[in-house]
Amino acid sequence: MQTCSERSESIPLVDLKKQYFSIKDEIDLAVKRVLESGHFILGNEVLSLEREVAEYIGVKHAIGVASGTDALHLSLLACGIGEGDEVITTPFSFIATAEAISYCGAKPVFVDIDINSYNIDPAKIEGKVTKKTKAIIPVHMYGHAAEMDEILEIAKRYNLKVIEDCAQAFGTEYKSKKIGGIGDIGAFSFFPSKNLGAYGDGGIVVTDDKDVADKIMILRVHGSKQRYIHQVIGYNSRLDEIQAAILRVKLKKIDEWNEMRRKNASIYNKLLNKLPVQLSKEAGKSHIYHVYTIQIKRRDECMKFLSENGISTAIHYPVPISDQEPYKYLGYSEPDLPNSYKVASEVISLPMFPELKREEIEKVCEAIKRFINM
Ligand SMILES: *Cc1c(COP(=O)(O)O)cnc(C)c1O
Numbered sequence: 001m002q003t004c005s006e007r008s009e010s011i012p013l014v015d016l017k018k019q020y021f022s023i024k025d026e027i028d029l030a031v032k033r034v035l036e037s038g039h040f041i042l043g044n045e046v047l048s049l050e051r052e053v054a055e056y057i058g059v060k061h062a063i064g065v066a067s068g069t070d071a072l073h074l075s076l077l078a079c080g081i082g083e084g085d086e087v088i089t090t091p092f093s094f095i096a097t098a099e100a101i102s103y104c105g106a107k108p109v110f111v112d113i114d115i116n117s118y119n120i121d122p123a124k125i126e127g128k129v130t131k132k133t134k135a136i137i138p139v140h141m142y143g144h145a146a147e148m149d150e151i152l153e154i155a156k157r158y159n160l161k162v163i164e165d166c167a168q169a170f171g172t173e174y175k176s177k178k179i180g181g182i183g184d185i186g187a188f189s190f191f192p193s194k195n196l197g198a199y200g201d202g203g204i205v206v207t208d209d210k211d212v213a214d215k216i217m218i219l220r221v222h223g224s225k226q227r228y229i230h231q232v233i234g235y236n237s238r239l240d241e242i243q244a245a246i247l248r249v250k251l252k253k254i255d256e257w258n259e260m261r262r263k264n265a266s267i268y269n270k271l272l273n274k275l276p277v278q279l280s281k282e283a284g285k286s287h288i289y290h291v292y293t294i295q296i297k298r299r300d301e302c303m304k305f306l307s308e309n310g311i312s313t314a315i316h317y318p319v320p321i322s323d324q325e326p327y328k329y330l331g332y333s334e335p336d337l338p339n340s341y342k343v344a345s346e347v348i349s350l351p352m353f354p355e356l357k358r359e360e361i362e363k364v365c366e367a368i369k370r371f372i373n374m
Pocket of ligand 1: 067068069070093094096097139165167168189190191201202203
């Protein structure tokens with residue numbers, strides 16, 4: 001029974017302020033340290049973060065860049081991918097995954113997803129490999145590890161590079177190994193709302209391949225190794241010192257935060273289990289729940305109902321990349337990618353962040369139950 005004193009406070013999809021206030025002193029000190037150093041681009045903070053991330057993931061090299069999109073783009077360039085090449089990826093992702101391929105002049109080739117994991121279906125990859133295929137970009141969607149063993153096997157058979165899109169999955173493990181260090185290259189985003197987020201844009205590339213690392217180090221700073229001596233046309237794609245200093249504070253907490261996400265997801269799973277909704281199926285311990293997503297009928301109505309009840313939700317993502325305006329020229333339609341089209345019309349992402357409270361999750365699930373019984 002509701003009491004008069006019960007206030008109906010709204011529940012956000014993500015709450016970045018709560019996290020900031022929980023680590024405010026350390027963050028403020030880190031920012032101050034950079035401001036007082038007078039060194040803002042490619043200094044000690046970026047170098048230290050690169051070492052710490054490489055160690056965390058378990059790879060030899062990490063190179064800070066300006067965004068997750070750039071991390072993907074520079075990775076593809078470092079693999080020599082360009083005009084006339086094809087890169088296999090998933091249509092059920094943020095558009096940046098495909099954009100990075102297009103920036104190189106290459107063509108994205110979309111392979112449908114598995115309906116339960118939301119990740120690229122390895123069984124459908126081989127049929128799309130041609131003489132032009134140079135790489136596969138699996139996306140660890142929502143923070144859930146893609147089926148890397150099968151993907152690596154196909155890549156080996158056809159001599160393809162594997163670039164993991166890890167933008168939603170910092171700290172996710174696949175068979176006890178950190179993702180990003182499983183394929184040839186891992187590309188991470190530090191966009192503020194990602195599970196490891198900066199206070200602005202940022203990204204990082206991780207790899208064991210020294211040649212790739214060297215190329216990315218050069219590409220991110222105008223194609224130059226030695227100041228004012230340029231070997232190739234490069235980019236301005238650096239991670240800021242301030243962001244790196246902030247990320248070094250947050251990196252120490254990421255395992256704890258991911259664990260809190262997992263705990264929240266298990267509460268959701270338990271409360272939603274009996275309802276006619278499709279929960280995401282996690283294989284082993286391979287999900288950090290950057291986003292907590294379910295499939296539900298009458299999705300758009302549900303979203304409206306939850307919003308009227310003070311609960312923020314989102315759709316990641318409402319349109320498959322293959323159906324977005326710039327990619328329509330490739331000519332895909334629903335029968336080519338049935339699972340991607342189906343989930344695009346049925347997924348809804350519920351509030352998820354480490355500091356989300358049990359009572360809030362209960363409130364969300366109660367509202368979903370009321371909606372279903374309406
Ligand atoms: C966020 C995201 C990107 C792009 O990262 P930015 O840092 O915003 O450039 C790429 N791929 C996926 C799957 C993402 O979620």
